[in-house]
Amino acid sequence: MKKWHISNLYLIFVFLVLYLPIIYLIFYSFNAGDTMDHFSGFSWRHYGTLLSDSRMISIVLNTLIIALLSSLIATIVGTLGALGIYSTKKAAVKNGLLSLNNVLMVSPDVIIGASFLIFFTFLGFSLGFGSVLLSHIAFSIPIVVLMVLPKINELPATMVDAAYDLGATTWQTLTKVILPAITPGIFAGFFMAFTYSLDDFAVTFFVTGNGFSTLSVEIYSRARQGVDLEVNALSTLMFIVSLLLVVGYYLLGRYNQSRRMQRVKAAEAKINQ
Amino acid sequence: MANSVIEFRQVNKSFDETKVLDEIDFEIEAGKFYTLLGPSGCGKTTILRLIAGFADATSGDILFEGQKINELPANERQVNTVFQDYALFPHLNVFENVAFGLEIRKISKTEIKTAVNEALKLVHLSDYGNREISELSGGQQQRVAIARAIVNEPKVLLLDEPLSALDHKLRKEMQGELRDLQRRLGITFIFVTHDQEEALAMSDQIFVMNAGKILQSGSPVDIYDEPINHFVADFIGESNIVPGKMQRDYVVNFDGQDFSCVDAGMKPNEAVEVVIRPEDLDIVAVDTGQVNVTVDTQLFRGVDYQISAHDKMNNEWKINSIHKTSVGQIVGLAFEPEDIHIMRYHETEDDFDARLETYE
Numbered sequence: 001m002k003k004w005h006i007s008n009l010y011l012i013f014v015f016l017v018l019y020l021p022i023i024y025l026i027f028y029s030f031n032a033g034d035t036m037d038h039f040s041g042f043s044w045r046h047y048g049t050l051l052s053d054s055r056m057i058s059i060v061l062n063t064l065i066i067a068l069l070s071s072l073i074a075t076i077v078g079t080l081g082a083l084g085i086y087s088t089k090k091a092a093v094k095n096g097l098l099s100l101n102n103v104l105m106v107s108p109d110v111i112i113g114a115s116f117l118i119f120f121t122f123l124g125f126s127l128g129f130g131s132v133l134l135s136h137i138a139f140s141i142p143i144v145v146l147m148v149l150p151k152i153n154e155l156p157a158t159m160v161d162a163a164y165d166l167g168a169t170t171w172q173t174l175t176k177v178i179l180p181a182i183t184p185g186i187f188a189g190f191f192m193a194f195t196y197s198l199d200d201f202a203v204t205f206f207v208t209g210n211g212f213s214t215l216s217v218e219i220y221s222r223a224r225q226g227v228d229l230e231v232n233a234l235s236t237l238m239f240i241v242s243l244l245l246v247v248g249y250y251l252l253g254r255y256n257q258s259r260r261m262q263r264v265k266a267a268e269a270k271i272n273q
Numbered sequence: 274m275a276n277s278v279i280e281f282r283q284v285n286k287s288f289d290e291t292k293v294l295d296e297i298d299f300e301i302e303a304g305k306f307y308t309l310l311g312p313s314g315c316g317k318t319t320i321l322r323l324i325a326g327f328a329d330a331t332s333g334d335i336l337f338e339g340q341k342i343n344e345l346p347a348n349e350r351q352v353n354t355v356f357q358d359y360a361l362f363p364h365l366n367v368f369e370n371v372a373f374g375l376e377i378r379k380i381s382k383t384e385i386k387t388a389v390n391e392a393l394k395l396v397h398l399s400d401y402g403n404r405e406i407s408e409l410s411g412g413q414q415q416r417v418a419i420a421r422a423i424v425n426e427p428k429v430l431l432l433d434e435p436l437s438a439l440d441h442k443l444r445k446e447m448q449g450e451l452r453d454l455q456r457r458l459g460i461t462f463i464f465v466t467h468d469q470e471e472a473l474a475m476s477d478q479i480f481v482m483n484a485g486k487i488l489q490s491g492s493p494v495d496i497y498d499e500p501i502n503h504f505v506a507d508f509i510g511e512s513n514i515v516p517g518k519m520q521r522d523y524v525v526n527f528d529g530q531d532f533s534c535v536d537a538g539m540k541p542n543e544a545v546e547v548v549i550r551p552e553d554l555d556i557v558a559v560d561t562g563q564v565n566v567t568v569d570t571q572l573f574r575g576v577d578y579q580i581s582a583h584d585k586m587n588n589e590w591k592i593n594s595i596h597k598t599s600v601g602q603i604v605g606l607a608f609e610p611e612d613i614h615i616m617r618y619h620e621t622e623d624d625f626d627a628r629l630e631t632y633e
Contacts, residue, residue, distance in 0.1 A: 158357070161347070163362075164348045165348070167348045167374055167425070180362075181363060
């Protein structure tokens with residue numbers, strides 16, 4: 001039998017603190033009443049309101065579209081940027097570019113949001129979908145660069161030489177060797193950018209205009225008028241979706257690993273014959 | 274030379290201010306096993322990179338089958354490289370790695386399949402096509418790297434210290450296999466190593482390098498038996514190097530005595546260095562050999578004893594003997610005139626060859 005340690009107790013405590021608010025929120029999404037003061041009975045009522053609330057659904061879609069588009073474009077730009085920084089020969093220029101990239105990472109969202117607002121109004125750019133998309137792309141690029149660059153640096157220099165040695169052109173070396181080898185980094189960058197865009201509030205709050213809103217901004221403005229249990233229902237659904245994503249990711253990893261193990265075993269059996 | 278595949282003409286290479294290659298001149302003949310041998314930083318890998326096209330010569334010409342190829346990009350050269358760290362593509366499996374070069378050249382799927390399977394068979398990895406690179410051992414990765422290079426049927430195969438990451442036993446095995454592979458394929462191999470034993474065992478021709486220069490080139494036997502200078506004698510094998518004086522042709526004086534030898538062509542009374550290999554020395558009773566020495570240390574190595582001793586002029590002598598002695602004992606050393614090799618100070622390879630011509 002395993003020994004019971006005080007550290008286990010601590011772990012349980014930490015997870016309780018982390019998950020209790022979410023569980024509380026989920027619990028009250030099934031409340032028949034209108035507030036979180038007391039639980040007056042089970043009901044799907046708030047889910048019904050949510051599904052018939054076309055404004056909320058269009059905002060969810062907006063948020064997803066912005067997140068997908070911005071992270072996709074940022075991944076392309078960021079990956080090219082990382083490749084550019086990697087191939088810069090002069091150390092001073094390289095460090096300069098990297099620092100400029102990192103400054104954007106650490107500067108507060110409020111400042112970035114405010115500066116975008118000033119920038120867009122200065123250019124006479126109308127605030128709305130376009131301005132939100134552009135600013136999301138902009139703050140996602142440094143994230144992608146930061147996720148992809150270490151992967152490129154990990155590549156042994158001889159691997160690129162090997163590709164040339166085997167007759168590949170610069171383009172073939174990029175598409176057949178470098179990009180596939182850094183794919184995990186590119187995916188990580190994409191998902192990071194995606195989540196950053198999904199839950200960004202500060203920047204979006206500045207650059208969004210009339211008639212266009214994302215989830216975080218919408219929930220914030222609703223919460224100011226007193227929390228509506230429809231928000232609870234929405235949060236519950238989003239929590240379940242992310243939970244399913246995590247489980248799916250885990251199962252996919254397990255599946256790939258077991259398939260590889262089987263292949264190794266099969267190959268070994270063949271050799272040992 | 275009609276048969277020359279690669280030729281270097283006065284090639285220099287500098288990185289910033291430091292000179293890595295200094296007036297390199299050599300010719301490589303088709304179908305032979307060449308080794309560039311030297312300590313790390315001597316420029317041997319740089320020569321390989323110049324041939325492969327990964328680096329540019331600062332000055333001088335590099336010729337491939339008589340054509341200057343200084344400007345030809347790496348992907349258009351008919352040479353392939355086996356890298357020190359193998360440089361296999363981790364996202365491709367064994368088959369795809371080997372097929373890479375053929376796919377670039379747009380060869381049909383069926384032809385690729387036959388060629389790759391044949392290459393894998395040559396390196397004894399027939400059943401490994403579907404394996405991931407990460408599932409292979411170091412020795413297996415090594416073989417994949419070799420298969421990936423030879424499948425393209427290059428005119429010249431460049432090998433950059435490919436065995437240095439393997440353990441001793443596997444290295445010995447791969448040495449034999451590489452030599453065998455070279456004979457069967459008839460491709461010119463240019464092998465870079467700092468391991469003199471490896472170079473002697475595998476090569477048709479060795480270039481001994483130090484500090485950006487080729488000091489001596491020749492067959493393993495030539496280089497071992499007639500090293501041109503102190504560096505080569507010391508780097509290749511073990512050697513006893515004692516200062517001496519050339520009395521006249523075929524007579525050398527060292528350790529206060531005259532000895533007959535087989536070297537000539539020096540000035541009378543010229544100061545020289547005398548080389549005698551430890552395995553050429555026989556331990557005999559006191560005063561029955563040519564030199565008397567006192568044993569300082571003795572090391573048992575399995576096949577023999579490695580004995581270190583000193584003579585009355587305090588020259589150090591290394592002796593490999595199957596007979597045991599004891600520390601402090603005075604013994605005689607016997608050797609033949611043929612065992613003595615004389616080296617002049619600062620003799621160039623051309624002068625050395627010319628001098629040998631005069632009396633051999």
